[in-house]
Amino acid sequence: MKISLRLARESDLELMMAWRSQPAVYNGFFTQNAPLTWEEHWNWYHTRGPHWRIYIIRVDDGKTRERDVGVITVAQLEYWEPETGLYVGEVSLWGKHVASEALTQVLGILKDLGYKYTRTTILDSNEASKALYKSLGFYRLAEARLGESLYRKSL
Amino acid sequence: MKISLRLARESDLELMMAWRSQPAVYNGFFTQNAPLTWEEHWNWYHTRGPHWRIYIIRVDDGKTRERDVGVITVAQLEYWEPETGLYVGEVSLWGKHVASEALTQVLGILKDLGYKYTRTTILDSNEASKALYKSLGFYRLAEARLGESLYRKSL
Numbered sequence: 001m002k003i004s005l006r007l008a009r010e011s012d013l014e015l016m017m018a019w020r021s022q023p024a025v026y027n028g029f030f031t032q033n034a035p036l037t038w039e040e041h042w043n044w045y046h047t048r049g050p051h052w053r054i055y056i057i058r059v060d061d062g063k064t065r066e067r068d069v070g071v072i073t074v075a076q077l078e079y080w081e082p083e084t085g086l087y088v089g090e091v092s093l094w095g096k097h098v099a100s101e102a103l104t105q106v107l108g109i110l111k112d113l114g115y116k117y118t119r120t121t122i123l124d125s126n127e128a129s130k131a132l133y134k135s136l137g138f139y140r141l142a143e144a145r146l147g148e149s150l151y152r153k154s155l
Numbered sequence: 156m157k158i159s160l161r162l163a164r165e166s167d168l169e170l171m172m173a174w175r176s177q178p179a180v181y182n183g184f185f186t187q188n189a190p191l192t193w194e195e196h197w198n199w200y201h202t203r204g205p206h207w208r209i210y211i212i213r214v215d216d217g218k219t220r221e222r223d224v225g226v227i228t229v230a231q232l233e234y235w236e237p238e239t240g241l242y243v244g245e246v247s248l249w250g251k252h253v254a255s256e257a258l259t260q261v262l263g264i265l266k267d268l269g270y271k272y273t274r275t276t277i278l279d280s281n282e283a284s285k286a287l288y289k290s291l292g293f294y295r296l297a298e299a300r301l302g303e304s305l306y307r308k309s310l
Contacts, residue, residue, distance in 0.1 A: 018173035
């Protein structure tokens with residue numbers, strides 16, 4: 001299974017919204033506990049500013065065709081420690097190391113761009129996400145908002 | 156809010172899969188009780204044959220942009236009584252008459268094509284779907300598979 005990344009386009013908004021509207025996905029988000037509305041989603045995309053990148057994770061299984069399966073966001077690129085966010089929207093792919101491989105590629109991009117650190121926040125209840133980030137070398141730095149912790153990785 | 160239809164393309168597969176992977180959507184399907192796998196979904200699409208049409212439902216709210224929000228399938232077009240299937244994947248749009256308007260348009264297409272009848276099957280537990288189809292003139296004809304009934308409409 002080959003994993004790659006491409007930059008998201010505005011025409012990906014429906015797909016990103018559909019992925020994020022699954023409880024299995026949005027239960028991992030701090031700020032969301034119900035399906036999005038289009039207007040919220042549209043506003044989110046159009047207010048990202050120049051210091052954001054949104055990557056679409058792609059999978060090629062060698063049998064069907066290459067397809068879009070999830071998202072990695074990179075925020076605060078103007079800062080010395082940009083923040084990553086991630087979800088695999090194709091939930092039946094969970095547990096197959098797609099997130100790990102895609103995130104490794106993004107961490108490589110950040111390192112190539114000259115960043116020394118990156119961070120993320122994870123809900124304390126999200127065991128899968130904590131295990132994923134820890135396996136890639138992230139460590140818990142401090143608490144963040146209620147029920148959430150801040151993790152850092154040296155690149 | 157303007158509702159329109161377009162024919163689905165192969166490149167819509169990710170979006171249709173993401174919509175169908177929401178419990179709120181797939182709980183209305185007879186044959187699905189867990190998120191799809193890509194391979195099932197891919198095979199489904201590529202085995203539809205010539206007597207199927209898949210329409211994407213589009214909404215224009217007049218404020219953001221026209222967008223894809225759901226699906227209407229028409230099957231057995233070679234038969235005197237084609238079958239329709241429907242879901243609004245953008246679940247935060249439920250209750251806003253999108254399905255009703257889109258289905259009305261599809262029924263118009265079937266009538267224009269010369270069909271006199273159309274049918275659908277609905278889970279007996281799906282009150283929203285039963286109310287929708289009854290409001291458009293469908294009536295319960297008989298039982299179908301376990302826990303499901305067959306509905307018909309004269310065009």
